[in-house]
Amino acid sequence: MPEESPQRIILRVLRYNPDTDDRPRFHDFPVDAAPHATILDLLHAVKDAQDGSLTFSRSCRGGMCGSCGLRVNGAGKLACLAQAAPEVREGVIRLEPLTNLRAVKDLVVDFGPFFEHLDAVTPWLVPRAPGQPSELSRLRPEQLRRVGGAQNCILCGLCFSSCTAVTHEPAFLGPHAYAKAWRFLADPRDGAGSARLFALNATVWSCSAQLHCADDCPTGVDPAARIADARHALWRARATRAAPQAPKPSSTLGLRNTAYFYRSLKRYGKLDLRGYPARLGGLKGLALGLGTAFKLWAKGRNPPAAMPRVKGWRDVAKLMKAIDAYEAARAKEEAPHG
């Protein structure tokens, strides 16, 4: 194997020293990068030989502990798994701390809010029955299939950092929290059941499915898919009219939206956008509806007064009924109790 020579790189780090700085500033560190160095290797090289005050978090250096999340050229990565060479842009690699969390010093952020949001989803198994069981549970691998990647979360914060819903919606708990909620929702041993699911209704709909969380997650959790799973479960819970505490379709904008799309597809085989904002309900909806209608009329785009159904709309309705029946049957086997 031919020996490659080290490459001279500038590590441009957004530094912040709370003792002396009023705001963060970039600082350039020239460093010789060994051929297969990771970003973490370079950070250590700078701290060890040039400036011991360069501050960053790390522990296992093998992608398992979740300590070393940061932004490399704007993208969320674990420093220990990010190879440096592909990240060089005109001789420079730019490093910044995660966003959506307060920078404490250099690349270290305060994970307090991240863990507080996690608490809000009751992130532990609630036993079905009191007392210690006398035997090990019997769970066939397919019964645990729905948990999927949700169990892999190492709480690294990359999803939280890249999430615009976290940035703009104070009540949104963060992709990690919904993924953790799903991990228990999908576990047949969990006894928290419907209560756990319905508690998500208030905030889970704020996700706008930009999928940065899914892209950045280093362990295959795919939080966006877990959020979709949770929303789907909320929708299905309403459909079975099971427990009295089931969320009413009118309870949140997300459920009203879903109900609207559902009815529209069943009736027309496509989305009926007439009066859509108004149908979502309330005076606000009516005002929005009138405003939208006016704008469309001003642009000369008038929606048809009569809504033509798509050809084959009956098949769409039949398919939807069949899916409903299938999901109701599966929900019965997989339903959380209690």
Place this chain on the structure above:
Amino acid sequence: MRDVDVIIVGAGLAGLRASLECAETCSIIVLSKVHPTRSPSVAAQGGIAAALAPGDSWERHAADTLTCSQGLGDHDAIETMAKDAPAILLELDSWGALFSRTPDGRPAQRPFGGAGVPRACFAGDRTGHALLSTLYEQCQRQRVPILSEWLAVKLIYEDGRVKGVVAYELATGQLEVFRAKAVLLATGGCGRAFAATSNAHTSTGDGLALAYAEGLPLQDMEFVEFGLGLAGPGILLPEGLLSEGAALLNASQERFMARYAPQRMEGASLPLVISAIQTEIREGRGAGPHHDHVWLDLRHLGRERLASRLVPFSNLLLSSAGLDCATDLVPVRPAAHSAIGGIPTLVSGQAVADAATTPIPGLFAAGECACISVHGAKRLGGNALLEALVFGRRAGQAMRHAAERDPLPSIHRDALAEAQTVLRDLLTCDGPERVAVLRADLQATMTAHCGPVRSGSDMRVALARIRALQERFRRIRLDDKSRVYNTELAEALECQSLLTVSEAIAASALARTETRGAHVRADCPAREDARWLAHTLAAKGPTGPAVVMKPIVPTVPLPTERFP
């Protein structure tokens, strides 16, 4: 000063399990230098052993453990661990641990290490993560008070008992005294004493150093297990690679195992392979610009086989070292993996002060930093995770009893002022030395002289170098003078821990003039039961570390002869 019933230092598997045992009835505080979910327990990959299968029994598990320990395991501890194991698994399952399952729904168990029967339960290749997550969740449920990113810097040991700790808050640089009726040290391993290790950066043996600094002994420190590590990152390679058919080559591309184990070649026992690699490197046949590793050759296995059998490993190689094992040679060398030795304790987790096992009131230890000893001279695969949970739980029970029975002790010395002086000295010292340089020198010394194969002259050199490094440490200078989040200061404190731990390892390794299990002496290749069927205890002495022997605990001999 904060007063509590129980202080737990370390929030890995052992520390968290102990906390669950006493959180309901005692006031407790858990101090962890990283957030609990970052604890090195998270990286454990093998499995957790328990005699669950119909053809298995705790007696068999205990017998396997005792055999593997090369006679040095304590029978009472081994019996306790093997008996407790099924209950530990049941408890983890009731808390929702996501074990891999067989098609009929039972937790799957796979063969591991030298166990006669497959008894390692596992969760994919992320067993440590699954277990740590589960314990952390239960700690959240029970609202266990955990202070994250606090380092314990001093054990308050006075009038023959432990009365608390002084701890340092990384975020603010503040020191605080915590007074308690019971202190548990659960600080994990010390692999970072070596240049190549599977261990996290934070595995620096802090708890061991805290005890040793107060004159308390450390047991069996010479037994350090080495595995096959990726040169550079040090990440441990799965043992199974060698049984998959990989070849080992030295600098001249020679398949050197032909000279050490001509029949079994790379399939020989792992310690033999590791010793062979070490010998090749020591005798100048190592590859690379520093001649410090050998090559692992997987190219002949072909992409398909690599894809189907070795996916997580291949991916990790690619992301952390940029290597494609289908086309590249993989540089490997012995990597320190787990510390068998540690703070000597009884089966209850209570620490002891001497060869007579005199208990030290107020002090407990559990997990990798404790030595009871269940592993003796060599650890059976699957027992490390089990040990942490079994004895974490027992230590928690013992501390709960201590809290009910004992009064809060009065502290007479000004422990806070002592710790403040140490910190102030580190921050203001203006010598020519850097933490990183001293640490690298220490790691190089330990790798070269206290590795998988050692000799008496090696250890003497190591001890002299460690002493010199301790001197140089007095003339250190930190770049970071801040009180806020000073990771360089934290690394300086960790470096001190490593120097202490290394001294204990080298001294114990020098004292034990035989080869047994993980301790291999090139100059004393035989096992000497007549003299050495005993533990070692290394403690700080006036002129350097002093090592004495401590008897093992035999009870009724376990029926080892029944099982091959």
